[in-house]
Amino acid sequence: MARSGRRIRPSRLGEHEVHQFLTSEESGPHVVSLAGRNDELHLAAKGLGLHNDLQDESSIVGNFPIIPALADYGTAEQKTYIEGIITGKKHLSFGLTEPGHGSDATWLETTGRRDGDDWILNGRKRWNSQVARAHGNLIFARTSGKAGEAKGITAFIVPTGSPGHEILYNHWTFNMPSDHAEVELKNVRVPNSAILHQEGDGLVVAQRFVHENRVRQAAASAGAARYCIQEAVKYANSRVAFGEPLAKKQAVQFPLVELWAEYELVKNFIFRTAWQMDRQNPLEISDMVSICNFRANRLCCEAADRAMQVHGGMGYSRALPFEHIYRHHRRYRITEGTEEVQMRRVAQYLFGFRGKRASHA
Numbered sequence: 001m002a003r004s005g006r007r008i009r010p011s012r013l014g015e016h017e018v019h020q021f022l023t024s025e026e027s028g029p030h031v032v033s034l035a036g037r038n039d040e041l042h043l044a045a046k047g048l049g050l051h052n053d054l055q056d057e058s059s060i061v062g063n064f065p066i067i068p069a070l071a072d073y074g075t076a077e078q079k080t081y082i083e084g085i086i087t088g089k090k091h092l093s094f095g096l097t098e099p100g101h102g103s104d105a106t107w108l109e110t111t112g113r114r115d116g117d118d119w120i121l122n123g124r125k126r127w128n129s130q131v132a133r134a135h136g137n138l139i140f141a142r143t144s145g146k147a148g149e150a151k152g153i154t155a156f157i158v159p160t161g162s163p164g165h166e167i168l169y170n171h172w173t174f175n176m177p178s179d180h181a182e183v184e185l186k187n188v189r190v191p192n193s194a195i196l197h198q199e200g201d202g203l204v205v206a207q208r209f210v211h212e213n214r215v216r217q218a219a220a221s222a223g224a225a226r227y228c229i230q231e232a233v234k235y236a237n238s239r240v241a242f243g244e245p246l247a248k249k250q251a252v253q254f255p256l257v258e259l260w261a262e263y264e265l266v267k268n269f270i271f272r273t274a275w276q277m278d279r280q281n282p283l284e285i286s287d288m289v290s291i292c293n294f295r296a297n298r299l300c301c302e303a304a305d306r307a308m309q310v311h312g313g314m315g316y317s318r319a320l321p322f323e324h325i326y327r328h329h330r331r332y333r334i335t336e337g338t339e340e341v342q343m344r345r346v347a348q349y350l351f352g353f354r355g356k357r358a359s360h361a
């Protein structure tokens with residue numbers, strides 16, 4: 001998928017221009033990848049604040065992984081979600097995971113059955129984040145084929161007010177930027193026009209979403225890691241123990257050097273991957289996206305943990321941001337496909353397995 005058009009930094013545009021940019025025929029949402037990741041990393045590296053508020057997971061750089069999927073696969077009517085998502089007036093939540101199935105999404109048990117021109121959905125979704133404020137819930141359901149097959153799963157945009165669509169309760173987590181619901185679907189009726197992309201090809205939509213989120217998380221994690229390392233270095237230079245600055249001790253220096261080296265390597269690989277995502281279908285470079293994700297998220301947790309250690313007792317306190325950064329980024333090692341799932345994807349490329357890939361690459 002060749003991409004042409006101007007390189008624009010969406011975070012510098014007004015709301016209307018962002019919308020025009022994201023939906024223009026000429027460009028398309030991929031072109032924002034490198035600029036967006038660069039801004040994201042830079043802002044996360046400045047620590048916590050209104051520019052990077054982990055509590056709400058808000059940032060000057062928008063976090064809209066669903067938009068590329070809508071732009072690539074949505075009908076004109078479905079694309080109206082794009083403006084709503086950018087302006088905050090309309091939200092679409094993402095319902096793939098179920099109580100019985102997370103990593104093995106091809107085994108999901110929610111079903112969609114044809115009924116004339118409509119579909120009837122039944123099942124249960126878990127970790128359906130932000131569904132409480134959503135107008136639509138992107139529900140993945142098996143409409144054909146057998147459990148374990150990638151083909152046969154369809155993505156439906158289900159209005160959250162539909163009869164039978166019910167939030168049962170929320171899950172409480174280590175860090176809580178939003179609600180994470182358990183949702184029941186009981187004979188929910190939607191028209192055929194609710195299908196996003198094509199019947200039976202829903203996992204392509206899911207992959208498009210997670211690829212975008214994986215590289216976004218990676219950039220945020222790399223930036224936060226840089227912040228943690230640099231704060232630890234600053235503190236080590238100023239804190240005196242046993243008559244000299246902590247920074248003089250190799251036992252303090254070397255773990256920070258290891259982290260810094262990893263940061264430099266990971267950062268450059270994220271930029272390279274984002275650059276490539278602007279030029280081709282991201283699903284063709286899944287392994288690169290996965291490498292960015294699991295290495296950057298892990299790096300951030302290790303950097304936050306090290307910053308806590310270097311800061312001693314105060315590092316563990318809530319007066320300093322490291323424990324919060326740790327709690328937040330720890331989640332990234334699970335949510336967009338766990339670390340093991342990212343490694344599994346890399347292995348598919350490395351060992352030449354061509355198993356269940358949503359991409360047609």
Ligand SMILES: Cc1cc2nc3c(=O)[nH]c(=O)nc-3n(C[C@H](O)[C@H](O)[C@H](O)COP(=O)(O)OP(=O)(O)OC[C@H]3O[C@@H](n4cnc5c(N)ncnc54)[C@H](O)[C@@H]3O)c2cc1C
Nearest residue numbers: 094095096097101102103104127128129334335337338340
């Ligand atoms: C805060 C939060 C928000 C979330 N938001 C959403 C959301 O909005 N929408 C949504 O659909 N989902 C969401 N999720 C769900 C998330 O995507 C899943 O938790 C994740 O994919 C893992 O699935 P699971 O929890 O069922 O774990 P499981 O799949 O049961 O995995 C359990 C463990 O087994 C390991 N494992 C599984 N398979 C393999 C394998 N083949 N090889 C090696 N190890 C393996 C996993 O890596 C993991 O360590 C959210 C989760 C959290 C915690």
